[in-house]
Amino acid sequence: MLPEEKPKEEKKGLPPLSGADVGKVRMRFAPGPSGPLHIGHSRAVVLNDEYVKMYKGKFILRLEDTNPKNVLPEAYEMIKEDVSWLGAKWHEFYIQSDRMQIYYEHARKLLEMGKAYICTEDPEVWRKKKVHGGKIPERELPPEDQLEKWEKMLDGDYKPGEAVFVVKTDLNHPNPAVRDFVGFRIVEEPHPRIGDKYRVYPTYNFAVAIDDHLMGITHVLRGKDHLVNTMRQEYIYEHFGWEKPYFYHYGLVSMENVILKTTVIKEGIKKGEFIGWDDPRLGTLRALAKRGISPEALRKYWIDVGLKEVDIKFSWDILYAYNRELIDRKANRYFFVWDPIKVRIKGTGRYEAKIPKHPNDLSRGYRVRTVELPTEVYISRDDWESIKEGELFRLKDLFNVKRVKDYLEYAGNDLSIIKRGSKIIHWICGEGIKTVVYKTDGSIVGGICEPEVLESVGKVVQFERFGYCRIERLPDGTVVGYFAHS
RNA sequence: GCUCCCGUGGUGUAGCCCGGUCUAGCAUACCGGCCUUUCGAGCCGGUGACCCGGGUUCAAAUCCCGGCGGGAGCACCA
Known part of the structure; x- marks a missing residue:
C-alpha cells in the first residue's frame, strides 16, 4: 500500500488511487484503431501511464477493433508511434480481433x-x-x-x-x-x-469487460461519457462473479479551434485540404509533434488537469506556456522576414553584425553578417508600412537607419535611441532562403530566412518577433516552418 | 423527457472526505514596473473566485436541504 499520509506534502502530481498496491497496479489504454491519436486520447495515455509509473505497475496497450467498419489499417502502427511519442511504454500489447474465440x-x-x-x-x-x-x-x-x-x-x-x-x-x-x-x-x-473469418463481433462493452478482467486490470480511468458503459460492464462482472476494478471517470474536455474527428480528417486528406494526418490545423498528436510541441508539455498539462469529474475547456494558452518553458532555452533565434520587401539603404562603409543564436546562451555562437553600404535589405512589409517618413529605427544588431521617402539612410550606431522608444526590426541582407510557414489557422506565411536556419532542420527555432516553429526542408531547398506558438 | 455526474477568479488546479491555520494557495492569461539590441526569456508588483438561498454550528469554500447553472448518456460506435 502507498502510505495514506502522503497527500499532505504531495502538492504536485496526481492524487493517489484507491486500492492501489505498489507493484500490483495494472492499467490500460484501449483505443479503437480508426485513426491516429489526438489530444483527447493523450489524456488517457498520460494519466494511465503516469499512475503505472507511480505505482510501478504494468501498462497495457490494447487495440479495440471489433467493428470491421471502423478500422483504419494504418492506425495500428500509428497508435503505437503516438503512444511512444508521448513517452509511455507498454508492457503488454493486445489486439481484440486476435481474441475472438x-x-x-x-x-x-x-x-x-x-x-x-x-x-x-x-x-x-x-x-x-x-x-x-x-x-x-x-x-x-x-x-x-x-x-x-x-x-x-x-x-x-x-x-x-x-x-x-x-x-x-x-x-x-x-x-x-x-x-x-x-x-x-x-x-x-x-x-x-x-x-472474413468471423461474422459475429462483440460490442465494445462486451469485449472490454472480458478483456479488462482477463488482463487483470485493477484500475480503469476513462471519460465521463463512459459512465453508462461502466454500469453495463459491471453486470458482466457480476454475472461471472468477477472482482471489479476501480473505475474513475474524468470530466469531458471541450476543445476549440481544432479538428479532431477522424472522419473529417480522412475526408480532408482525401480532398487534399490537409497535407496529411499531421497537418498543423489538426489536433492529432503527430500534428503537435510536427509543430514542435513537446510530449513533456502535454504530459505536464494532463497531470495538472488531473482526473476530476468536472468538465473543462482545453487551454491552448497553458499548453503553450508549458511548451515555451521547455523549448525556449533550446530554440535558436533566427530572422525570418515574412512578406519581404526590398529596401535600399544609402550610406557608405562596411559594417558587421554579430547576432547571438541565443541571447541567454552565447556559447552557441553567432550569425555573422557583413553589410557594405550602399546596399539593399529585406524587411517585412508590416514593418516598412509602420515606419513613418523621417522616423529613426534600428536594424537589430546592425545599425540605425532613417526612413527617407522610399529608401533608408544609414543613421549611426547610437543604441540609446532604443531607450527613447525607437523600433527594432529584423532584416536580411543578401543570402536569404525561401521560407514557408504553416500556421494553425491554415494560413501560410511566405518569406525568407537566414541560411543558418538549416542547422536547425528537425528542431524548433524561434523566428524573432514571430514565434516558435519546427523546421523542415524541402528537396528544392525551401525551408518549411510549422508554427507552434508565439 | 428519462437516468446519471458536476459547480473555487477569463482558463486550469489546490483546499472540501477529517468544519477554524482560507484576510482562499499555485499556474496561465491580463495590467504595471525593472531588465533585455525580439512582440521571446528573466525579475518584481497588481486586478481577479468559493453559483444562489436556507439550515446545522461559537465557527462553513468545507456538513445538510432546496433552487439555479453546466455536462454526459439514452447505438447492433468505441
Whole structure:
C-alpha cells in the first residue's frame, strides 16, 4: 500500500488511487484503431501511464477493433508511434480481433448460465419494450434454445440486424440505457485485419469487460461519457462473479479551434485540404509533434488537469506556456522576414553584425553578417508600412537607419535611441532562403530566412518577433516552418 | 423527457472526505514596473473566485436541504 499520509506534502502530481498496491497496479489504454491519436486520447495515455509509473505497475496497450467498419489499417502502427511519442511504454500489447474465440467462449458461458439471450426481434420493437415495458419472450427461453440460436448466428443463418446476442441486466433499472444491452452483432463486412473469418463481433462493452478482467486490470480511468458503459460492464462482472476494478471517470474536455474527428480528417486528406494526418490545423498528436510541441508539455498539462469529474475547456494558452518553458532555452533565434520587401539603404562603409543564436546562451555562437553600404535589405512589409517618413529605427544588431521617402539612410550606431522608444526590426541582407510557414489557422506565411536556419532542420527555432516553429526542408531547398506558438 | 455526474477568479488546479491555520494557495492569461539590441526569456508588483438561498454550528469554500447553472448518456460506435 502507498502510505495514506502522503497527500499532505504531495502538492504536485496526481492524487493517489484507491486500492492501489505498489507493484500490483495494472492499467490500460484501449483505443479503437480508426485513426491516429489526438489530444483527447493523450489524456488517457498520460494519466494511465503516469499512475503505472507511480505505482510501478504494468501498462497495457490494447487495440479495440471489433467493428470491421471502423478500422483504419494504418492506425495500428500509428497508435503505437503516438503512444511512444508521448513517452509511455507498454508492457503488454493486445489486439481484440486476435481474441475472438475468447469472446465466443464467454458468450457461450453466459448463455448457459441464463445471463444472456439471442434476440431476433426488430431492433426498434425490442428497444421500445425495454423503455416502456413489455414481454420479451425470447429472453425467457432455456439455455439450450439460446445456444442453438447462437450457433445459427455464427453459422450465418441470420443476416445482419436479424439477430443479436443480448446481455441480461435488469429490465427495471431506472436508467433505460442500462437495461439489457447488445453484446454481439452480425457484421458481414470483411475485417481489414483478419478478413472474413468471423461474422459475429462483440460490442465494445462486451469485449472490454472480458478483456479488462482477463488482463487483470485493477484500475480503469476513462471519460465521463463512459459512465453508462461502466454500469453495463459491471453486470458482466457480476454475472461471472468477477472482482471489479476501480473505475474513475474524468470530466469531458471541450476543445476549440481544432479538428479532431477522424472522419473529417480522412475526408480532408482525401480532398487534399490537409497535407496529411499531421497537418498543423489538426489536433492529432503527430500534428503537435510536427509543430514542435513537446510530449513533456502535454504530459505536464494532463497531470495538472488531473482526473476530476468536472468538465473543462482545453487551454491552448497553458499548453503553450508549458511548451515555451521547455523549448525556449533550446530554440535558436533566427530572422525570418515574412512578406519581404526590398529596401535600399544609402550610406557608405562596411559594417558587421554579430547576432547571438541565443541571447541567454552565447556559447552557441553567432550569425555573422557583413553589410557594405550602399546596399539593399529585406524587411517585412508590416514593418516598412509602420515606419513613418523621417522616423529613426534600428536594424537589430546592425545599425540605425532613417526612413527617407522610399529608401533608408544609414543613421549611426547610437543604441540609446532604443531607450527613447525607437523600433527594432529584423532584416536580411543578401543570402536569404525561401521560407514557408504553416500556421494553425491554415494560413501560410511566405518569406525568407537566414541560411543558418538549416542547422536547425528537425528542431524548433524561434523566428524573432514571430514565434516558435519546427523546421523542415524541402528537396528544392525551401525551408518549411510549422508554427507552434508565439 | 428519462437516468446519471458536476459547480473555487477569463482558463486550469489546490483546499472540501477529517468544519477554524482560507484576510482562499499555485499556474496561465491580463495590467504595471525593472531588465533585455525580439512582440521571446528573466525579475518584481497588481486586478481577479468559493453559483444562489436556507439550515446545522461559537465557527462553513468545507456538513445538510432546496433552487439555479453546466455536462454526459439514452447505438447492433468505441
